[in-house]
Amino acid sequence: MRGCETIIQKALNEGRSFLLIDEAELICNLHEIPTPKFYVASDVDDAIAKAKEIGFPVVLKVISPQILHKSDVGGVVLNVSDEKELKLDYEKMVADVGKIGPSIEVKGIAVEEMMPPSTEVIIGGIRDSQFGPAIMFGIGGIFTEVYDDVAFRVAPIDRVDALNLIQELKGVKILEGFRGKPPVNLDSIVTVLVKVSDLMIDHNTISQLDLNPVIVYPDHVCAVDCRIIIEQKEGGK
């Protein structure tokens, strides 16, 4: 997709190795991967106005070309419930991030819709030295972290591959409805997996990608955070 490649090339030209959160989320949207509603605010008043438009509670995320791991440095605040809280959180975030060093440049703060909690999954993309672009799927939390319950397919994948990939996980029972929880919509996870596969195939400049977490509901899914690592490719599309 042309729009996506323009975003990636601009970042590469600026010497960056990853996309800013707003760029990454835009790429998701261009590939029809659902994300929360989001806006980029340039100052605290702007942020309040955007939050009102989205409706509280909201999420704040720092936008900085020097910060890849946002939550490690206080660059993400979840569940901001009103105007007063937003003002405090916003100022604290700018201050915390500023403490890392003088080289840190804050391009703005993303104000996003706070998605209600539900089962979380992780969807990823990488480039393997043997097989090229590959897609990962895992269930969030301890299943991925402790039990290493993740599985891969080589891109491109179709819906049959995607469903097999999901059903291969030991933790699939969590998705099928567990302890009174309703089953989630496997079909919409399948759709996102296929879209991520397309994305990895379309843009060989994307070397690694995390949709982590993707929150899954009985009727839809939402990728609430996205990380896209990029690299220059000779003769890249």
Next chain:
Amino acid sequence: MNLEFFFKPRSVAVIGASREPRKFGHVIFKNFVESEFQGKTFPVNPKADKILGFKAYTSISEIQSELDLAVIAVPAPIVPSVIDECVSKGVKAAIIISGGFKEVGERGEKLEEEIRKKIDGSGMRVIGPNCIGIYDPTDHVDTLFLPRYRLRRPRGGPIAFISQSGAFGSAILDWAASQDIGISKFISIGNKIDVDEVDLLNYLSDDPLTKCIVIYVESISRGREFLEASSKITKSKPLIVLKGGVTQEGARAAMSHTGSLAGSAKIYEGAFKQSGVIQARTVDELFDYARALAYQPIPKGQKDIAIITNGGGFGVISSDQASKLGLKLAHFSPETTTKLKEKLPDYAIPNNPLDLVGDADVERYRQALDLVSSDPNVGIILVIVLLQTSYIESDVVDAITESQVTYGKPTIVCTIGGDFTQILVKMLEENRIPSYTTPERAVNAINALLQYSKALEDIEKRNM
């Protein structure tokens, strides 16, 4: 270019054919001379006049007739010049048996590079170096440098076997021969300077004698081509892979969570699954699965398993293993249950597993097999038959084979024991009924049948 000249050469030169009986070149030449190989054979050795009564040539350029295949067993440093001669002679295919290349480090790697340049664009295909080459029981091509009295050659059969490691391959061949397992072709690919597993898969997909393919590899050189070739071949032939050398690619720059979770083993596993490849985890599984998949029909529609046994314990362990793998045991139809009650003694309960009890004779097996196989609720049959009891005679093999042929349902046997059992196991093997020594192995083999069946269903789904 086609790989046909490796398997059906009209003429073969063995370069490095020696007079010394223990030398590799001698054994290889002898294989061709003493077998029913139909083509012409030429020994090449500048230091000898005659080898095994055949005129020895100083170099292949002296050989008048055209050469389809050159088998090269000379020290590594001489190989590049031999390759030069082969190319200028117009040899169609060469197998470099010699070691001392990439596997020994930088010097060997340079030699390999030199050879690669010589064969690039020459039209000559090359297997090896650092391999034991080919064994083809149909056309009697045998480049294994291991004497026949030490390494028995398996008979012809439906399984093609590709091994990256020569030692692994030869040990398995010897074992396969001892078990009466038939091989369509064996290829050891060594350092894969030219021909690799992808080329061979493409060739074997059209080989009418090969019904099932087994591969041992440590690395797959062309991942995406492998995926393409295996996706194509598994539509018609099962492919079982044992992937050795699980490397942790910790060095991958893990800027992402996905990167930190991506081990090469997991990606191989995914790649195998999506292309319908059955992955074996152990050496045992490799041929356990191959025999089931090569000999038995692939389950379709009804897939529930019936277990018939004359030993209660083996029945219980089988059913445990089935449940561990998520496989379903069949519920016999009321009709089957009624008939079983009629035919079996009171102390045999018509449940699944169906325990025919220790005094079961062949007739009881026959009746049980008939009733269970004709039950529409049963898709797959596991027959456990412990041959230590004096009630069972060798015609139990006929009973099992007949029921398999009559009802066409995949049938797997589990039996373990000494000499008497071994005789029956070989009879079963001859009849293409695979048997296994433990209930776990037998149920795992059933699982492999089901995995392949699922892969075929996925292909159908895609075509819909």
